[in-house]
Amino acid sequence: MEIVPTPAQEADSGEAPRRSFAARHRDKLLGILAVVLFFAAWQAIFLVVPFNKLFISKPDLIVLGLIDLIKSGALLRDLAVSAIPFICGMALATVVGVALGIVMGWRRRVGLALDPLMTVFYASPLVALSPLIVVYFGVGFGAKILIIFFLSVFPFIFNAYAGVRAVDPLLINVVRSMGGREIDLYLKVLMPSVLPYIVAGARIAIGRALIGVLVGEFFAASEGIGYAIARFGDLYALDKMFACILVIMVIAVAMTEGIRWAERTAFPWRAQ
Amino acid sequence: MQPYIQGRNVNLTFRPPNRGPVRALQNFDIDVNEGEFLSIVGPSGCGKSTFLNVILGLIRPDSGDIRLRGSPISGPSTDRAMVFQDFGLLPWRTVQANVELGLELKGMAADARRKVSQPLIEMIGLAGFEGHFPHELSGGMKQRVGLARALATDPSVLLMDEPFAALDAQTRDLMQVELLRVWQQDKKTVLFVTHQIEEAIYLSDRVMVMTKRPGRAKKIFPIDLPRPRDYEMRVTPEFNELKLQIWNELKDEITV
Numbered sequence: 041m042e043i044v045p046t047p048a049q050e051a052d053s054g055e056a057p058r059r060s061f062a063a064r065h066r067d068k069l070l071g072i073l074a075v076v077l078f079f080a081a082w083q084a085i086f087l088v089v090p091f092n093k094l095f096i097s098k099p100d101l102i103v104l105g106l107i108d109l110i111k112s113g114a115l116l117r118d119l120a121v122s123a124i125p126f127i128c129g130m131a132l133a134t135v136v137g138v139a140l141g142i143v144m145g146w147r148r149r150v151g152l153a154l155d156p157l158m159t160v161f162y163a164s165p166l167v168a169l170s171p172l173i174v175v176y177f178g179v180g181f182g183a184k185i186l187i188i189f190f191l192s193v194f195p196f197i198f199n200a201y202a203g204v205r206a207v208d209p210l211l212i213n214v215v216r217s218m219g220g221r222e223i224d225l226y227l228k229v230l231m232p233s234v235l236p237y238i239v240a241g242a243r244i245a246i247g248r249a250l251i252g253v254l255v256g257e258f259f260a261a262s263e264g265i266g267y268a269i270a271r272f273g274d275l276y277a278l279d280k281m282f283a284c285i286l287v288i289m290v291i292a293v294a295m296t297e298g299i300r301w302a303e304r305t306a307f308p309w310r311a312q
Numbered sequence: 313m314q315p316y317i318q319g320r321n322v323n324l325t326f327r328p329p330n331r332g333p334v335r336a337l338q339n340f341d342i343d344v345n346e347g348e349f350l351s352i353v354g355p356s357g358c359g360k361s362t363f364l365n366v367i368l369g370l371i372r373p374d375s376g377d378i379r380l381r382g383s384p385i386s387g388p389s390t391d392r393a394m395v396f397q398d399f400g401l402l403p404w405r406t407v408q409a410n411v412e413l414g415l416e417l418k419g420m421a422a423d424a425r426r427k428v429s430q431p432l433i434e435m436i437g438l439a440g441f442e443g444h445f446p447h448e449l450s451g452g453m454k455q456r457v458g459l460a461r462a463l464a465t466d467p468s469v470l471l472m473d474e475p476f477a478a479l480d481a482q483t484r485d486l487m488q489v490e491l492l493r494v495w496q497q498d499k500k501t502v503l504f505v506t507h508q509i510e511e512a513i514y515l516s517d518r519v520m521v522m523t524k525r526p527g528r529a530k531k532i533f534p535i536d537l538p539r540p541r542d543y544e545m546r547v548t549p550e551f552n553e554l555k556l557q558i559w560n561e562l563k564d565e566i567t568v
Contacts, residue, residue, distance in 0.1 A: 214400040217368050217388045218414040218465070228413075232404040309404040311447040 097278040105279030122264040129188025137196025145204025162194040183260035188252035192245035203237030315343035322376035338526035347499040351512035354522030393462035397474040401446040408442040414465040432460040452483040
């Protein structure tokens, strides 16, 4: 008897090979259109409403301010200053958060003990404690890292925790039944199960870490992009303030989308 | 002659937290001959799967003696392999990497693994699917991979825990034919747990009926139907007579 296996998923079935650019990218174009319309409306509203640059800015002035910041090199300098605590804080949050989350998931009692406490911390507005951190640690690098760390560590903890709990016990038994040792369980089952959760956690953590950078620099800095935003605000240089905010926005979107792309590329085994 | 697998007075009680103890096996005796295909049928929760896990070495019985080729079973080993009901494929591994899992755990080098896995993948009809991930496969294909993975370490005992229960009826029929074809090639000792009497008769040299929990061997039916067997055999009077006898033995154990 001949048994012919059939793939569960058929390849994309007979879709028309040539469609217009607009048709192929319609979903994305809709999103871009909304962004363009938003800025157009922002620009246009001052044709009706009187414009006062002490209270608000508008896209054309923001673009000019941005060009100015780029030309003078101030933007790049501020970004470079902010990048270091961002990277250090995120790195620390990744290591501590993943380790703690895995222990909470692997040791049931540790998980039961720490889950409520961590939930309370995660849900609380830790940003409000930033001035205290400045009081304790002074203005500068250490305080910035701590603020970034506290804001971004919890997505790592909770995602690693959830990842470990989602490990299929059947797969543990499979590896054990084939003579797998403890280390094999970690490397061949636990790690690959948890990794996608950790990367998803990083996606959430990035947004929070960026807030940490800004807040840290509002309170605890004399340089950096967050400090620049605060200073331009104080100086009523709203075009430059908005330009900095715009840059942060673009960075946040780029990093988040970058991780999304990495998730699709690194974990092809996950059903879409 | 000493039986290939011998269980004597095997007792096992589960003590789950927050609940009372559950007696899974009580004075369980079993003899399995070398190269024999033995099926075990019994009511749900009678300890059939537990017993397979005991042979596999994942669960230790509380008391009793369980031996393979005369030596007591003390833990997992590559001379026994299990095919699991829910396949147990590692979703992040391709077909090939799943088939090679046991070899990898033994520390075999990649090219040597490939020499073992490739013929197996061809045998189960999945040539061309080596790089596919489990989520891209149908249920029947997944269980072929499960079977190839179990065979890769060339175990002398194949344990099958309701391997086709998650498949639809037609796929199941085809997989039974496929399993017999594979088994016919080197006649490994097979312990096959199922709920389906017809499946048990069609595949086996002997069918063991277990009592309800705590499980014991109730009666063993020799299946003296000629091999190789084909699908038509299922409609012969002999086949149906066996089906009726086994059902009569089993039905008293089942409570709805």
